[in-house]
Amino acid sequence: MKFRHVGNSGLIVSRLAYGNWLTRSSTRGAETDLACVRAALDVGITTFDTADLYAEGAAEESLGRALKGERREGLEVLTKVFAPTGPGRNDMGLSRKHIRESIESSLRRLGMEYVDIYQAHRYDHSTPLEETMEAFADVVHSGKAHYIGVSEWTAEQVRRGHALAHELRIRLVSNQPQYSALWRVPEAEVMPVCEELGVGQIVWSPLAQGVLTGKYAPGQGWPEGSRAADTNDGTEVLTPWLTDDVLGRVQRLRPIAGDVGLTLAQLALAWVLRHPNVSAAVLGASRPEQLTDNAKALDARLDDDVVAAVDALLGPVATRDPALTETSSPVDPRWRLA
Template identity: 45%
Template sequence: MEYRRVGNSGLKVSEIAYGSWLTFANQVELEHAQEIIRKAFELGVNYIDTADVYARGEAEKLLGQILPKYNRRHYVIATKAFWPMSDHPTDRGLSRKHITDSIQGSLDRLKLKYVDIFYCHRFDEETPLMETLEAIEDSIRQGKILYWGTSEWKAEQIRAAVNICRERGWHLPVINQPIYNLLNRNLEIDILPTTVELGMGTANFSPLAQGLLTGKYSKGKVPPGSRGSNENLNMFMKDQLEDENLLKKIDGLGEVADRYDMNIAQLSLAWILQQPGISSVITGASSVQQLEDNVKASGVNISETDMKAIDALFPRS
């Protein structure tokens, strides 16, 4: 496993991270989750990503039964807040109250004294940005979070936050967590150049487009037990599963992958890691085998010729 700094900070994370979205408390229960986390640490994964809203707190509770057994100094845990956790009007957004309550709630569920990274899970149009940033600064000063970042914010929103923090002498955001994969390259237009300029790292989610970039759906076949076959989990990929031209392009990645003794999923992850400003790629895995496969993308160097071949198949729109 290779490790990278998170932007200009001193924090180092594994190139491959493990994310609990759509897996923990959905596809994966305690005994299986314990096996996955144990194997992740054995393979050198040191960054575990979660959020309060994942299964309405159940993903954090599951991790809270696992992580305290390991040396706290050896892993990085990230969580997030923004989305509603109940029907109450104060239990959502990025107000001072919700940030304060959410961080404490996450710590209680995770059974930890602090989280390494706290992400603002979306930008809150209803709360003054100054209020959000001051609440984050207070949480850092209290030792409840060490670093903070953004998730799915626009470039101008990130820049505005950085400017306020610089003016006030507050802690700057060190990382951004956007969706980014071969099927969704909009990040490259302005967000990635902005975060690189501002000294922020990027830890992207959905690097395999919910599994489309694994090649398992070749020619439109949906294997039983896969995410694509689960009505509760395939809401983001239904239309693409019926796109024959797209699936043919994905199959076309196999020729490049073969040159590196990799599969399509590993090649797709390695491609992301070769982009500027990437600190870590957040992968979900519902089995130890998937995790072992994903980790093999770390440290791979794709040639310029093959990077161009991949770009030709999936050009930025």
């Protein structure tokens, strides 16, 4: 495993982080969850990402059980707050009330006394940013989180949040955007501002929900057990990429990957990790061996001609519009106030 500081903070994370978003899938069981976490630990992953939203809290519980007995100081555990966690009007968002109640619930489910980074899962337009950051400051100053982070915030939102965090004597160290060779939305605005401020990217979906692994071929049915075949597992994220044009271009990456001794998944990961502002890439897994195979991407060094070849194939179908920053993932309708 290789490691890197998160932005310009003192916190060091593994370049690959394990994310257990997949536990919301109806096809996974507790034994598979445990096996995947054990495989992550075996390849040297020390950074684990989850959220109170995932499987309505069951993901945090699952991760806590899987990490029980591990040396807590040797792990970096990240979770998130924002999405609905109950039926009440205040069971969502980034109000002081919801943040204070949610950190207590997350720690209870994880079975831990603190998390390393507590992240705002989205930006809350219905709550003053000052209130949100003051609540995060209370969480940090009470020892229940070491740092704070955000996810899918625009460049201006990151800038404002970072300034308030500085005033409140806490560190906003990370942003968690979707980022891959097919989803390049953060590159134009978010990443340059984060580099300026010393905020690192801990990116999600570096494999474009599995599309960049090459398992979806044009003109063929979706593999049994894949995310595209599971209507309970966020298929709507995949839909724009499940076209013959995109899938055909991905298949044409195979000789490029083969020439540098990589699988398609390893090539996609190496492409993401080469960016200097990317501290870590969050990987999910439905089988333990996926983590073992993908970890080999850490040793890859992509030459400029390889990057140019990837960009030539995928660039014409990649999404880049910065305006999509806040709409890049499926949104539970309860996230929006009536």
